[in-house]
Amino acid sequence: MGQTSAVYITGCGAYLPGAPVGNDEIAAHLGGTDPATTRRRARVLAANGIRQRHYATGTGASNEELAAEAVGRAVKDAGLAMDEIGMLATGTTMGDQLVPGFAAMVHGRVGGGPMELLSAGGVCASGLAALKSAAAAVALGEHARAAVVGSELVSRVLAEPRFAAGGRPTADAEFLRWTLSDGAGAVVLSAAPRADRPSLRVEWVRSVSYAHERPACMRAGEGWLDAPSAAAAEAAGLLRLRQDVAALPALVRLGVAQARELVDLATIDHALIHWSAETFRNRIFAEIPDLSEISFSNLATCGNTGAASIFVMLEEAWRTQRFQPGERILLAVPESGRFTMAFALLTCVAPNQLLSELATVWSEFEARLAQVPIVRRIEDGTATVQDYRALLLHLRQQVVEGGRWISRAASNFSAERFELRSAAILHAAEEHRDFLLLERDHAATGGTGIRDARKNAGSEALSAFILQQASQPDPVDLLGAMFVIEGLGTAKALGWARMLQDRLGLGDGQVSFLRYHGEHDAEHVGELHKLLAVTRPGDVDGIVRTARITARLYALQLEEIG
Template sequence: MSAYITATGRFLPGDPVPNNEIEDYLGSVGRASSALRDRTLDNCGIKTRYYAIDKKQQTVVSNAEMAAEAVRTAVERAGLGGDDIELLTAATTVGDVIAPGFASMVHGELGYGPLEIATAQGICSSGMMALKNAYLQVAIGEKRTAVTVASELASRGLKSSRYEELDSDRGVIPMEAAFLRYMLSDGAGAAVIQDAPAASGISLRIDWITLTSYANTEKTCMFIGTGDSTVVKSWMDYPATADAAADGALHLRQRLTMLPHLVRVGVDEYERLCGMGKFDPEQVTWFPAHYSSERMKTILLDELERRGIWAGRPEMWFSNLTRVGNIGSASIFVILDEMMTEGMIKPGDTLLCMVPESGRFAVSFMHLTAVPAPEAG
């Protein structure tokens, strides 16, 4: 049996926020805030992003609500109703609550009838974890119709009020925490997975999904819940939550010096899969890719060229990062939604999606083939 993405949906909160308005929403932190912003934005290439908080730093739509809106759009486009969905898999980095799981909260927002749920927890790769769960269940006939959603609400953890206790005496915050304030965006993306192509339009047959962790050899690069990447002390080991916050344990951080190594790990995985015969790079039409900055794309393509590995032309590597920002686990879904709804994909096209995660280094690839509706032949 096969499994197909028959419809997609996305939800991006509010209006796009240009670079010069970031601090109107997030506020300023530290004496070098604007200089850091400009340097970060020059490297990442992001021009606009979306926030689920307003200029008073109040949340206007929850993470689960964004996810539910993306699901509703995808399900409606598939010509389905809520009672047709047998499985909901959901992913996020940080949900609205620690527990219950994110899928439970999204199901509650949707109000759909009883169904199976699964929550995937992680960072960028969690969306692919959730999608693989749905894909496999449909492919083996366990379910006929499933929906996967990934959603991120980073902004409420990046607002200036969250940093007041951190390094307040010196008036600065660590670069590894500060630069993420200008990189991350809010939003959600969803995909309906069914056991047959849609009755009209283009569907994407899921040929395979791989997700490989390199945590056995790699150190933690991106993290939250500890003040140090060695993870010797959890935020729950502090005497009180306020003590954890003051030590920076509740701020998302990323070891910037490790990012170029993530690219090499990603190319290693690309080369390994190609060598296994999982795909022929010369037959790939599109390379939809999630990356955190335009600079990372350049480093990636340079590394492929240095190794003499064919990976298409630069314009075949598609991302909407510059327009929607870095939405973490939701990014690949929002990318595919744009490609599907804008008519970029034609019958017979093949797509090799790439989602690297810097958490403790995991890399996911997905191979898709565009197929027409049955009556279209």
């Protein structure tokens, strides 16, 4: 880990369960058809402006399933696989169970590999709290990519008879009943912008609580631990959501004041604001009239999905291409739980030309690798132990040279390119002994004589080319070589290790080199993307050319194995 770097939203996903439920259909899902309830429902719906919403009741889905579906869609939208995600951060008001944490349950649903987890508690602002933590982890270089999800399944506590438990609900509780609904929204964070389309750079995320001066406005479960049983708690209505609606205007005033303190609203091009009802939107616009021209909300068509709402809004705005490069987007979530204000500022950035061209190089490289005999045998499950030993033997010669060319490159960077020099020094220190892992794997599978083997033609050409490039003044072009070599570790090494283990019955100690690079090169790629972000326009052609040559020579190295 080193200096913080930029963080980008590169994928969005949302999931609203079941068919849309119109205002005339609510009672069929939640109950409450008596005349008094019908009148209260009509008043609430007139105030909140919601025309349709979604409920998971009847679908059999759990909250974690809603969240997992949204995460899966966001990861797919980002063009990634789940095992490329290093952290999962979740926000929800009420999970499906008290223990374990909500993030762990969602991770169990989405799969992928080992990852860091964070479960943010609270109410509506918990989604942005999760975003803040995940963005910080990516910015610090702890993960190259993270997924963030806000999810709610509140309908289960709004339906009869649970909602009516403990006596006749108050008018404030009825407000929540006809306002809240189910859904999930997610985003993927990356250390680099997308190469193929715009991304959203996260400028900052801020959250502030006023609980030191404000009583709880929204609550559920008060006193449930003292009940003799869960059934008694439910019968007493202790799990019913309650809200002090009269306190909400103060929430609006605090939110407006906090927004003005954080950002010059005249510089904002889009405002996505989580308001629970149209009446509060009108109060906000009365305070800041200019927001009416730039605000976007899908409350009327998607309902109030609590912690998911801000991401559900963002997903629709992203999908419908509302944002253009250079525009600034303010996300705002005033939470009524005990008066928490959460905000985020995003900037839409254009596709990265360098990454776009490198992505083309990578596609060409993958297509070439697919035709290499040793790669085909590994990936179709026909590789032998002899094949694996041959792979290690031929790779070793290039791996030994890796520390040399990185060190040489470090010595040739000038003071003006100090970021690249520092990164090269650190990288050389981290990887100069990697060949020892490879040698141990070779010996562990019965191989001998690896240190006496000569470089094959591809290895000779690859080493000579990269060392020649590293010897140039300010060898920025070597970022192209690193893109290919580190990318190969991230994209292929772990998969190859697992395939070889499954096919040949090898233990972890026999594939440690491949597993190490598969598990750690994602962090190296994250660092590489930070370096690509500080390159100059004049660097692009050289980096891409070096990447293309490195890819061709690396493939030749593997072709020589036979």
